[in-house]
Amino acid sequence: MCITKEMTYFLLEGKNHRRTINTRTEMASVDLQDVSTQLNNKISSIKRSMQLKNMCNDPSLTNILQKIGLELSSIRGILDIFQMQIQQQQTELRSLQELKNAVQRNSEKAHHLLENIPTHLPKKAAETSTVPAKDLKVQEVTAHPEPEKNSAKNKHFVREIEYLLMEEFNQVPGYMKGRMTYDQINAVIKEINATVKAKYKILNQPMKSMSNTTRNQYHAFKEQETKETKGQYFFVEADIKDFSHLKVDKKFHVILNILRHCHRLREVRGSHHVRYLLL
Known part of the structure; x- marks a missing residue:
């Protein structure tokens, strides 16, 4: 049998047409599957909403929901308090850091002064003994009879x-x-x-x-x-x-x-x- 060019072209066109139809069918099936999934999700959401609505009509469940709501409000209040405390602690931390820096600067200045004390400054004075209060009167009495010695010391002032x-x-x-x-x-x-x-x-x-x-x-x-x-x-x-x-x-x-x-x-x-x- 002799196959002409027209027959060959016709056969190729037929194959291409069937391939196009198959592709469109596959795409249509994918789209339908997505639509089906979305519809099923929405139906599930509606069912849950209906269940929750039915729960609201049940007095026992309503009390439970109210308790849950109160607990959630309490938890929210506690979280707000925690947040305020965190902010306060952050502020205190910054203040402590500034105080630490100031103390460190003062310590460095004090160390510098200690290492650079002028040589002409007087040395540490000798320790003085503490006198009880009951002995002060005795000292006052004995201090007055010596004006001559004190005046002699003043004469030698240089x-x-x-x-x-x-x-x-x-x-x-x-x-x-x-x-x-x-x-x-x-x-x-x-x-x-x-x-x-x-x-x-x-x-x-x-x-x-x-x-x-x-x-x-x-x-x-x-x-x-x-x-x-x-x-x-x-x-x-x-x-x-x-x-x-x-x-x-x-x-x-x-x-x-x-x-x-x-x-x-x-x-x-x-x-x-x-x-x-x-x-």
Whole structure:
């Protein structure tokens, strides 16, 4: 049998047509299945709703639902309280963190101050004994009969140079202090105070208790005095050499110039000496 081109085309068209019909049938079945599933879900939902509606008509079930509703409201209230407490604790946590940072900063500052305590500050005072209240009257009675001793101590009071404050140091012109530091200046003040104290200890000492060397020093100190130094406390460069470890050099004179600028000293010249009066 001879198959022509027209017959071949007809057979191919038939196969393609059947394939198209099969594809459409499969798609239609898939769509129907989805629709069926959706309808079944809706029917199930309607059945549950009907069941719940029927439960509402049952008094015993209604009481149960009301209890459940009350419990849910209570749970919701507890959750709100928990949420408020969580927010409060978060706020407190932030405050504690800020406090911790502040304490840490203060601790670092205190540590820095501890490591950089100026050398001129006084040391820790000796511990004082506590006296019971019943013994205070006895002390008051025994304290009054000694005015002569107290007055004797006041006579031996020696003026000291006040230590320089940081504000004063910062106000000193740069050309005047150069590379001089705050601690260096106050260290010199400490040595000067010790020198003046040693000098006037000799001047206040009774002549009878003096050795020959001390008596010679006494007369030398008296020769340094003038009308301008009467009633004043002063020192000269020789006193610094005798009673301190300082070197009377250019650096020392720079510090003296700073002390004059800060109104701690005043110069009185004459009779081969430069006297530095304590203000």
